[in-house]
Each structure stands twice: as C-alpha cells, then as structure tokens.
Amino acid sequence: MPFLTRVRVLVLVVCPFVLAIATLAQAPPPTEEILLPNANADSAPALPVSETISAHVAEVSLVFTVSNASGKFISHISLDDLQVLDNRSAPERISYFQQQSDLPLRVGVLVDLSDSITDRFAYEKRAAITFLQKVLRPQVDQAFLVGFSSRVTLYHDFTSDIGALSNAVREMRVGGDTQLYDAIRFASAKLGSATGPAWMRRAIILITDGEDTRSKSILYDAIQSALHAETVIFALSSNDLANYAYPHGEAVLALVTRPTGGSVLPAHSKSEIARAFDKVNEALRSQYAIGYKPADFKLDGNFRTIQIVPRQKKLRVQCRRGYFTPREEQASASHATAP
16 A cells, blocks of 8 residues: 655635735644545555645645754754755745744654664663653653564553653563564554644654664665654664674664654763763754745655755754655545545
8 A cells, every 4th residue: 555645735715814924934824634645655555644735735844953063953043044945946935934942742762672682672771761751741742662673562652651651661571583674664654643733743763773684674665654754763873883893783774864854873871872862852852844835846746855955054954855745636536525
C-alpha cells in the first residue's frame, strides 16, 4: 500500500473578512483534516498521516531551527535573514513566519535491545529515562517507548505519564538481532497518526549503535517513512569511536537523521548523554514556523526539495529536506469526500 503525505492548503473564499489577512502573521490559517494517499512509494506500507487539502492553493508548513557556527541555537531571526527555496525557486507567497518555542511534543523513544549493545545497555536505559524526565512536560507532551532487537516491541503507547514510561524502560531486556529500519518505520507510522493540537512537533529519539542486521525494510524505507510523517530524528550514538574500527553505524545514523532535519549526537559516556539530551531539548524548543505557497506547484506525486538558506554564512539551518505532493486525481477524490 502507498505512503500518505501531509500537504497544507488553503481554500479561497470571497468574503468581507478577507481584509483580515494580517492575522496570518500570528497563526496558520484554519484547515480541514482528511486522509490523502500518495502513490509514489510502492515498497512501503501505508502510513496513517493526517492530510490537509483543498481544490485551490497548496501551502507548505515547515518547522526548523537556526544555529551559529558553535552550535548555539539562535532566536529572534527575521524573515529577511533567510532565503526560502522550494524546488530551487522562491515561493510565490509567504503566509506566515513566527518563532515557536513551546510546541507540544509527540515523541517516539527507540531503544536498541540487540546483542551488539549488551555492554552499553545499562546506560542506554538510563539515557532513555533521563530524556523522559528532562524533556517531557506532563499534560502537554506525550511519548511512546519502543524496543527493537529481533522484533519491534511497543513497550508503552502514547502517554504523558513519565513514571509509567520510566518503569517500562526498566523492564526492557537485551538479546537478539537488530531491526533498526523496521523500528523507525513503525515509530514514524505512529507519529504520523498522532492526535493533538493543530501545531505540534514530532520527533524520534534513537538510542543505538546504528547497526541493522534483521529488518525487512531497507535504509531508504526508513528515511522515507520519517519524511512522510514529517518527523525529525535525533540519534544518540552509543558507539565509542575511539575504539571503533569500522564506524558503519555512524554513517547509517547520519543518513537517517539529516534528511529529517535532525542530527547524530555522541552518547557513549554519562557526560556525553547529558550533553546530548540538553542539545535535543534545546533543538525541540528553539524553532521557527513558516508557511508559504510554492511557485509552480503541481499535483504530480513527486518529491519537492526544501532549502532555507541563511544570508549570514555563519548561521546554519536544520529542517527537513522536502515533501511529497499528492497526485491530482487523489486530491480531487479526497476533496470530493471532504465534509
């Protein structure tokens, strides 16, 4: 079955309230949520991602972070400081641009339980509990817990109960092969179907060495599933690179995280784990949101690239690399069934 993809669009309505367009600078326009399949990725199962569509104008919504050369996240960036490119062209129109520092979080914590991390398992568990305690806000954020080895296991579903999640981490046991790619696809599907406020941040936290030995999926499938679910991936690498002769896992983690706007963070020691979670927390809280109408937008089911280029060379922007458009016949069929 095909993937689902998220595209935000506006319905054009002629009414006296059109003069109130200035409110777009404060909040995204209201939209209607329906399901829209994408027929562009036949190798992957359908992901239940909620879609927003209309018959008229497509609008892309994007959350991103800005940091300086030393990795410190920057606030108070203006739109004039950035160049936005969609398929290498400037958008036809920017609808809104705003800082979003406290978006509700929906997070999947994925813990490697394979034989390859046996000697590091104790601090991987501590790392997961530390993250839950330091980052999640009760009653606001929600997380679920997944362990993966020879199979992918949901240890606890979405909840704001940090104690229940921490207890689930303590119950994990190590042993078996590694289904890393399958775990990412499973988590992406859950995050894609997550309910909550109109604006929220979806993230996967991987605690692993990056080795996959058993997945039915391939690396490409894992990356595409996260992109379709608009999910950022942060990988906490448990590899000790000083004593790691073949850092294949590091390369895999880089390939998985970067297209989503995430990164790989070292987490081999207690001090590295603390720094890694501080970095993840800061990244998830130091964000900007932008909405724009792409130029020359086509309902063709293709992948469109996104680039946000800072005008100051010392700045760095992290965001997802692009999105899939629906096909015209799919958009028409979905719009016809919309209430």
